Amino acid sequence: MAKLQKSIDKQNALFKATLALINNGGIQEASMAKVAKMANVSPATIYIYFENKQDLVNQLYLNVKASFSKSAFDAYNESLPVKKSFEHIWFNIAKFKMAYSQEAEFLSQCDNAPLIDLEIRKEGLVHLQPLLDLWKRGQEEGIIKEISPFLLYAYSIYPMAFYLSSVVNDICPLGDDMLKSAFQLAWDSIKV
Amino acid sequence: MAKLQKSIDKQNALFKATLALINNGGIQEASMAKVAKMANVSPATIYIYFENKQDLVNQLYLNVKASFSKSAFDAYNESLPVKKSFEHIWFNIAKFKMAYSQEAEFLSQCDNAPLIDLEIRKEGLVHLQPLLDLWKRGQEEGIIKEISPFLLYAYSIYPMAFYLSSVVNDICPLGDDMLKSAFQLAWDSIKV
DNA sequence: GAGTAATTAATAAATGTTCATTCTTTTTTT
DNA sequence: AAAAAAAGAATGAACATTTATTAATTACTC
Incomplete structure (x- = not known):
């Protein structure tokens, strides 16, 4: 060893x-x-x-965020059409949130509470670039609405946190069709 | 006095x-x-x-949640058509989050971190009923997608928290058109 | 046996909470 | 209407714990 x-x-x-x-x-x-x-x-x-408690939490955040991003773009292929690409990433994220619900819960706690130093939080956003690139491509092709990436994220990715936390807490059921519905909502909101 | x-x-x-x-x-x-x-x-x-610290925080939560709900249904008229009704509530909420950004930030922290006792949190959800009723009406009229209210909320209301926190933190600009875009995304996602 | 990893034990500071006491307001009695 | 009594609100200081963090010491590995 x-x-x-x-x-x-x-x-x-x-x-x-x-x-x-x-x-x-x-x-x-x-x-x-x-x-x-x-x-x-x-x-x-x-x-x-670890240097101290804050460092421990910061490093944990970066660690979890990295594994999240890795999952999000797992087997991602930029050559696919925009909708297919988005679908791929979207379901990757959904799978991560289901399989690693503890990690997902922690991440949304970090995104809404002042747990993590601001610089560290910014550092964790870097890995999202491929998604931003994809949206840009979609906008150039006239497929995706011409609005800020913040809005696109808020309406197509962010809602998963709410929905899947309801699922995990057994407040809301889950099925494959449920997940497909959720994707449909996400796509309907950002498509042109 | x-x-x-x-x-x-x-x-x-x-x-x-x-x-x-x-x-x-x-x-x-x-x-x-x-x-x-x-x-x-x-x-x-x-x-x-207050009984103790937890009670203080719980009561604060209920207090803020009540003022949020009051704003959400301010001047709300059930007799309007579904889309108009939803638009009214949606912009009420947006206005609240802009005008009382501190309170809004606190609420989303409570919704994502284990700050508030579970029973208290449930107590804070009661006031949302008119919105659920509206969605049901919309579904009966075939205007709104036939899916769980959780999904409807996740995609049409919840995103505001993300978007408007970006605005408040000056990461993302805000205009009247921006807000209209946001509403468009919300409506596009839940409409049939 | 040199050097690092890990522990025990100890540090001062901060935590939520309660105590006996004072100050302020209200009620009762004259 | 004035004085006395009761009640309530507010306080600063103290409580026992717990906190994050280190210093000194032991165990382990190469």
Whole structure:
């Protein structure tokens, strides 16, 4: 067992514990002591891997965001037509949110509460470029409405957070047809 | 000056301080000591008006949610056609979020972070009924898609939170046309 | 046995909450 | 209408815990 691997494992254990605690009771319930206990580690050990608590949370955010972005553009092929491309990315994101609902919940908490330093949050947005490019292409082809990417995101991607959190909390049912409906809404809103 | 009025004033000062602090740095920055100082009150005084910190935050949530709902259905007339009705409510909400951006920001923080007790959160949803009724009418008339109200909300109302927070943070410009575009997206997504 | 990883134990500061007490207002008695 | 009594509102200081963070010490690996 390589030393490096062990380090990574311990980091991941800390990430996992922090994520679970923050998801359950917010940042106020995620004390360093609890994180340490949940990761089977002494509190002092955390400071070997992270500068301080804020750094721990920031790094967790970047970590989760990276895995989100990776999923979003998994097997993405720019050569497909605009709608097909968008559909591909959209369902990738939906799949991520279903499969990693804890991570998804954490991300939307970060996007709406002042948990993460602003610079770090900006850093996490970088990976979205392919989607912005796609929208631009769609607009040039006259397929997608000529409006700010903020609006496009707000109406075609952002709603998934709400809908899928309802699903996860068992307030709202889920079926394959349900997901298709959701995509239809997303596409109807941004298509020209 | 009636005693009752003075009580209400003090409660409102506490609400205002709590809101500001939570908005700025999350619940962890809103200590009872800071809330008290900001409201020009002794920490012990808070416990005359509220059971404990959680109760303070819960009551604040209900208070803000009530004023939100009131705005949403301001001058709302059920006798108008479905689209006109929806437009009315939609712009009411938009106006609220612009005029009371602090309150709006707080609400979306509450909806995505475990700040508020679940029962209290449910209590805050009650006032949305007229909108649900409207959607039902629209569906009966074949104007609005036959899908779960969760999806309808996720795509026609929820996006405003994202878009208008971008506006407030000066990341995204705002114009009257911009708002009209946003409404167009909302309507396009749910209309049949 | 050198060097790093991890722990225990300790730090000061901050946390939510309560206490005994004072100040202010209202009610009762004269 | 004035004085006395009761009640209520507000306070600052103190409470025991908990907080994030470090210093000193031990365990482990190469």
